[in-house]
Amino acid sequence: MKLRLKQPGWESYSGQMGVIQFVDGVSVGDVLEIDAVRVSAVMLCEWEDGTTASVAKRLVDEADTPAPSLERSKADDLAKVTAAQPKKEKPKFTEAELEKIADEKGINGLRELAEPFGIKSNSIRNLIDAMLKAAAE
Structure with a gap:
């Protein structure tokens, strides 16, 4: 996905920044997430669909997400393990x-x-x- 610069004064930047080439504040090609994170660490930018490229902003947005229930996870894990165990048959030999x-x-x-x-x-x-x-x- 392309990256758009939103930092005031850089919205129309054309040129190279690291490994990313920009024309009028938008990357020429798709940008790797790690490269977008590096750029977003020093200036405001967003993906072309409008979502932020900033890891810090994503962490703040997801701060109120509840942790998964540990009890439910244990029960699910136990059910999976029990279902995956083969049924032991009795030997049938004389x-x-x-x-x-x-x-x-x-x-x-x-x-x-x-x-x-x-x-x-x-x-x-x-x-x-x-x-x-x-x-x-």
Whole structure:
């Protein structure tokens, strides 16, 4: 968006100011916000749509804006986290099936099956027992 100089005596300025080229007090091309903020720090200026380019003025205008409610945010965050958590399903294996997997793939094969249910162990027997216990609950 273009920047317009509003400082008395500079309304019809033509020339370069920093990286911005002005003709009759209006920038030739679109101006980056950071460049407009720098110019507005030393003189009155506004965007071509009439809004101020001054950060200080915006801060004053928004000073009475109420802060978001912390309680509502916590409740919303909790609802989002709860909704995003996957539902834990019970493992559906028999002891014989688990022992067969242990024979074929070893402890790593059992760990692959137990991981989605949050079951961990360093022992084949403990993994099988924990998975059977989880299935019974």
